[in-house]
Amino acid sequence: MAGTYSQIYIHYVFAVKGRQNLLQKAWREEVFKYISGLIAAKGQKSIIVNGVEDHVHIFIGLKPSMNISDMVRDIKNNSSKFINEKGYIKEKFSWQEGYGAFSYAHSQIENVYQYILNQEEHHRKKTFKEEYLEFLTKFGVEYNEKYLFDE
Numbered sequence: 021m022a023g024t025y026s027q028i029y030i031h032y033v034f035a036v037k038g039r040q041n042l043l044q045k046a047w048r049e050e051v052f053k054y055i056s057g058l059i060a061a062k063g064q065k066s067i068i069v070n071g072v073e074d075h076v077h078i079f080i081g082l083k084p085s086m087n088i089s090d091m092v093r094d095i096k097n098n099s100s101k102f103i104n105e106k107g108y109i110k111e112k113f114s115w116q117e118g119y120g121a122f123s124y125a126h127s128q129i130e131n132v133y134q135y136i137l138n139q140e141e142h143h144r145k146k147t148f149k150e151e152y153l154e155f156l157t158k159f160g161v162e163y164n165e166k167y168l169f170d171e
Protein backbone atom coordinates (compact mmCIF):
# COMPACT_ATOMS: atom_id res chain seq x y z
CA MET A 21 0.00 0.00 0.00
CA ALA A 22 1.44 3.35 -1.03
CA GLY A 23 0.12 5.58 1.77
CA THR A 24 -1.10 5.55 5.34
CA TYR A 25 -4.71 6.50 5.88
CA SER A 26 -6.30 6.50 9.29
CA GLN A 27 -8.23 8.52 11.80
CA ILE A 28 -8.02 7.75 15.49
CA TYR A 29 -10.54 9.42 17.79
CA ILE A 30 -9.24 10.28 21.26
CA HIS A 31 -11.18 11.83 24.13
CA TYR A 32 -8.86 13.52 26.64
CA VAL A 33 -9.98 14.46 30.13
CA PHE A 34 -7.88 16.34 32.67
CA ALA A 35 -8.39 18.60 35.66
CA VAL A 36 -7.19 21.88 37.04
CA LYS A 37 -4.48 21.29 39.66
CA GLY A 38 -6.15 20.42 42.95
CA ARG A 39 -9.46 20.26 41.05
CA GLN A 40 -9.94 23.92 41.88
CA ASN A 41 -12.80 25.80 40.25
CA LEU A 42 -10.53 28.20 38.35
CA LEU A 43 -11.84 27.98 34.77
CA GLN A 44 -14.28 30.87 35.00
CA LYS A 45 -17.15 31.09 32.54
CA ALA A 46 -16.21 34.67 31.54
CA TRP A 47 -12.98 33.52 29.82
CA ARG A 48 -13.25 29.74 29.60
CA GLU A 49 -14.42 29.80 25.96
CA GLU A 50 -11.30 31.76 24.95
CA VAL A 51 -9.14 29.06 26.50
CA PHE A 52 -11.08 26.35 24.68
CA LYS A 53 -10.68 28.22 21.37
CA TYR A 54 -6.97 28.54 22.07
CA ILE A 55 -6.73 24.79 22.72
CA SER A 56 -8.57 24.08 19.44
CA GLY A 57 -6.05 26.29 17.66
CA LEU A 58 -3.14 24.40 19.25
CA ILE A 59 -4.58 21.13 18.03
CA ALA A 60 -5.02 22.45 14.49
CA ALA A 61 -1.49 23.91 14.51
CA LYS A 62 -0.21 20.39 15.25
CA GLY A 63 -2.03 19.13 12.13
CA GLN A 64 -4.69 17.31 14.11
CA LYS A 65 -8.49 17.59 13.99
CA SER A 66 -10.16 19.37 16.90
CA ILE A 67 -13.70 18.01 17.14
CA ILE A 68 -14.78 19.72 20.38
CA VAL A 69 -13.18 21.29 23.45
CA ASN A 70 -15.40 22.00 26.45
CA GLY A 71 -15.53 21.70 30.18
CA VAL A 72 -16.53 23.32 33.43
CA GLU A 73 -14.75 25.15 36.25
CA ASP A 74 -12.47 22.29 37.34
CA HIS A 75 -11.76 20.18 34.24
CA VAL A 76 -11.75 19.98 30.46
CA HIS A 77 -12.77 17.44 27.81
CA ILE A 78 -11.03 17.45 24.44
CA PHE A 79 -12.10 15.25 21.53
CA ILE A 80 -9.58 14.95 18.72
CA GLY A 81 -9.16 13.16 15.43
CA LEU A 82 -5.54 12.12 15.88
CA LYS A 83 -3.20 11.08 13.08
CA PRO A 84 -0.93 8.13 13.89
CA SER A 85 2.13 10.34 13.50
CA MET A 86 1.11 12.20 16.68
CA ASN A 87 1.78 10.58 20.02
CA ILE A 88 -1.19 10.71 22.43
CA SER A 89 0.96 11.82 25.37
CA ASP A 90 2.88 14.42 23.34
CA MET A 91 -0.41 15.99 22.23
CA VAL A 92 -1.80 16.33 25.75
CA ARG A 93 1.55 17.58 27.09
CA ASP A 94 1.61 20.33 24.45
CA ILE A 95 -2.03 21.25 25.14
CA LYS A 96 -1.50 21.46 28.89
CA ASN A 97 1.79 23.35 28.72
CA ASN A 98 0.67 25.90 26.14
CA SER A 99 -2.81 26.47 27.56
CA SER A 100 -1.37 26.99 31.08
CA LYS A 101 1.04 29.55 29.66
CA PHE A 102 -1.83 31.23 27.77
CA ILE A 103 -3.99 31.48 30.93
CA ASN A 104 -1.08 32.83 32.98
CA GLU A 105 -0.03 35.38 30.34
CA LYS A 106 -3.61 36.64 30.02
CA GLY A 107 -3.78 37.09 33.80
CA TYR A 108 -7.18 35.45 34.06
CA ILE A 109 -6.47 34.49 37.68
CA LYS A 110 -4.28 36.03 40.38
CA GLU A 111 -2.39 32.88 41.28
CA LYS A 112 -0.33 30.73 38.91
CA PHE A 113 -2.55 28.42 36.88
CA SER A 114 -1.61 24.83 36.15
CA TRP A 115 -3.26 21.59 35.20
CA GLN A 116 -3.11 18.53 37.40
CA GLU A 117 -0.51 15.95 36.40
CA GLY A 118 -1.86 13.05 34.41
CA TYR A 119 -4.88 12.71 32.17
CA GLY A 120 -7.40 10.25 30.82
CA ALA A 121 -7.34 9.29 27.15
CA PHE A 122 -10.12 7.16 25.76
CA SER A 123 -10.58 5.95 22.18
CA TYR A 124 -13.79 5.85 20.22
CA ALA A 125 -15.02 4.50 16.89
CA HIS A 126 -16.14 6.78 14.06
CA SER A 127 -19.74 5.71 14.71
CA GLN A 128 -19.53 7.17 18.23
CA ILE A 129 -18.41 10.68 17.26
CA GLU A 130 -21.83 12.32 17.55
CA ASN A 131 -22.55 10.77 20.98
CA VAL A 132 -19.16 11.84 22.37
CA TYR A 133 -19.58 15.31 20.84
CA GLN A 134 -22.99 15.76 22.50
CA TYR A 135 -21.69 14.48 25.82
CA ILE A 136 -18.83 17.00 25.81
CA LEU A 137 -21.06 19.81 24.54
CA ASN A 138 -23.42 19.38 27.50
CA GLN A 139 -20.85 19.41 30.30
CA GLU A 140 -22.50 22.12 32.39
CA GLU A 141 -25.84 20.30 32.41
CA HIS A 142 -24.13 16.97 33.07
CA HIS A 143 -22.22 18.31 36.07
CA ARG A 144 -25.31 19.58 37.81
CA LYS A 145 -25.87 15.92 38.72
CA LYS A 146 -22.38 14.48 38.94
CA THR A 147 -18.95 15.60 40.17
CA PHE A 148 -15.84 15.38 38.05
CA LYS A 149 -14.49 12.64 40.31
CA GLU A 150 -17.64 10.55 39.84
CA GLU A 151 -17.52 11.13 36.09
CA TYR A 152 -13.84 10.21 35.81
CA LEU A 153 -14.25 7.02 37.86
CA GLU A 154 -17.12 6.03 35.55
CA PHE A 155 -14.87 6.51 32.50
CA LEU A 156 -12.14 4.36 34.01
CA THR A 157 -14.63 1.62 34.88
CA LYS A 158 -16.41 1.79 31.50
CA PHE A 159 -13.11 1.43 29.63
CA GLY A 160 -11.76 -1.28 31.95
CA VAL A 161 -8.82 0.81 33.13
CA GLU A 162 -7.18 -0.50 36.28
CA TYR A 163 -6.38 2.22 38.78
CA ASN A 164 -5.51 2.94 42.37
CA GLU A 165 -7.79 5.72 43.63
CA LYS A 166 -4.97 6.91 45.89
CA TYR A 167 -3.09 8.13 42.79
CA LEU A 168 -5.95 9.55 40.73
CA PHE A 169 -6.09 13.13 41.96
CA ASP A 170 -3.76 15.71 43.48
CA GLU A 171 -5.67 17.00 46.46
